[in-house]
Amino acid sequence: TDLPRSPPAAAEPRHASPAAPRRLREKLRTAARMAGPLARTAPGSRQQVRGGERRTEPVTGAPPPPARETRAPFRFDYERFRRSLRHPVRGGRPGEDPETRARRMKIKEMMKFAWDNYKQYALGKNELRPLTKNGHIGNMFGGLRGATVVDALDTLYIMELEEEFQEAKKWVENSFDLNVNGEASLFEVNIRYIGGLLAAYYLTGEEVFKSKALELGEKLLPAFNTPTGIPRGVINLGRQDTRSLFSPCSGMSWSWGWASAGSSILAEFGTLHLEFLHLSELSGNPVMNIRKVLNRVEKPQGLYPNFLSPVTGNWVQHHVSIGGLGDSFYEYLIKSWLMSDKKDSEAKKMYDDALEAIEKHLVKKSAGGLTYIAEWRGGVLDHKMGHLACFSGGMIALGAEHAGEERKQHYVDLAAEITNTCHESYARSDTKLGPEAFRFDAGTEAMATRLSERYYILRPEVVESYMYMWRLTHDPKYRQWGWEVVKALEKHCRVEAGFSGIRDVYATTPTHDNMQQSFFLAETLKYLYLLFCEDDVLSLDDWVFNTEAHPLPVNHTNFKA
DSSP states (O other): OOOOSSSSSSOOOOOOOOOHHHHHHHHHHHHHHHHHHOTOGGGGGGGGEEEEEEEOOOOOTOOOTTTTOOSSOOBBBBBHHEEEEEEEEBOOOOOOHHHHHHHHHHHHHHHHHHHHHHHHTTTTTSSSTTTTTTTEESBBBBBBHHHHHHHHHHHHHHHHHHHHHHHHHHHHHOOOOOOOOOOEEEEIIIIIIIIIHHHHHHHHOHHHHHHHHHHHHHGGGGGGOOSSSSSSSSEEOOOOOOOOOOOOTTTTTOOTSSGGOOOOEHHHSOOHHHHHHHHHHHHTOOOSSHHHHHHHSSSSOOOOOOOOOTTTEEEEEEEEOOSSTTTHHHHHHHHHHTTSSOOOOHHHHHHHHHHHHHHTTTTTETTTTTTOOOOETTEEEOOOEEEGGGGGGHHHHHHHTTHHHHHHHHHHHHHHHHHHHHHHHHHTSSSOOSEEEEEEEETTEEEOOEEEEOOBBBOOHHHHHHHHHHHHOOOHHHHHHHHHHHEEEEEIIETTTEEEBSOTTSSOOOOOOOOOOOHHIIIIHHHHHHHHTTTBTTTTTTTOOOOOSOOOOOOSSOOBB
């Protein structure tokens, strides 16, 4: 079974009217055509880049650009963008102690091991099944393949695994087919594929990554075709040509069957902003956003419930969570502000107000002194915290850096307390890995009490918070905690042909789930590696990580050529 991070999900766009996606689709289609080769194009149709000039060779039978596109083609100035970065992407590698370097090299070896086994047994499939040594496709990506390839690109690049990066790039160039027809999670396709392709482009300047991102972005737009502009969670990735009689479902979208009353999910429609802003940046076309709907609708106690109707723009039920269903909505508010070079004041205010409400209503302290974030169901607290919610320590630390002086230390302390609680959920298990969810009730603290919550699927959120806390405090305990995770992964999750999740973190000899999740390569290993890097490697001055740990640049200036 697939175990997506939030339930299979959607994302967050910005279209204020049903017509907006149609307009943007036409513009993105033109931008994608100008940006480079599309999937499965004929040999004679590839974009040629020579001497800094861009030239697209004609394709026999290809439709002409829309007649009304008369302005000069938009071109993103990549070289100017790279010059604007304040630090080298891979850092300056100043003198460092041998132990830190050795630990970083160990994590690099783990990444190479995970990649090599994926390449050997599952290349082109979405994920590796390491016990049975075969590939897994799953049903979240609408027929798209190679999720592990796209998720791993930037990690391979940052770790200087040059040969492996070229293998991944070659697969994207030659085998990554976007002409698919199937039901996809808008959220998962956005954070993994769009995020991974955008990051790979910004890190390397390779046009193939940009053109694939723009083409795939176009295929997601029909999800926004709702009365409010808030997207539905599922989209058919078939050809978007509405004239086609042979693919009547192409471009259609709908809500998840399990989502309450046809609603859209906060963590899904709230987690598109970073990626779509960059699609807009690269195509030269503005992308609207959904914030005016969220600003209009009344928030119970200042909190954002997890389910919103894409038809009426009203909340469907009052369940609030910082874990699954809600998590990355809050993360993308503070990161939108940071990515705008601290100009998006609306996002900052929404984040500040939401965090204030969360702290007032959801942040609790256990009898044993552990700070945690409870869930809220129509006014009744559920004293449970999911592994997914453990990203919040890092998020609050990131926001604390930019809070007023009187609040900064308060938020640093809160972030440290939450991160410590998540560390306890690891430390109190037999494997030293944390469960999917842990509770604070009936005398239990920071432990799973239900069999269905004892599994660990190589999730990154706890080490993500260690990385942010290290960067912002340089307290050595965060590196030590991260190294404990490395040792536990090696002992309990490493198998002959890759890494596998485990079914019970409290079992001394755990059984494996036979799945090497793509986010293990995108996030878990990347955050562990960065924890043992100098701060100038993917510096937080220059980069913001999407919720799949794909680095997207801070917009220091406008890079139109």
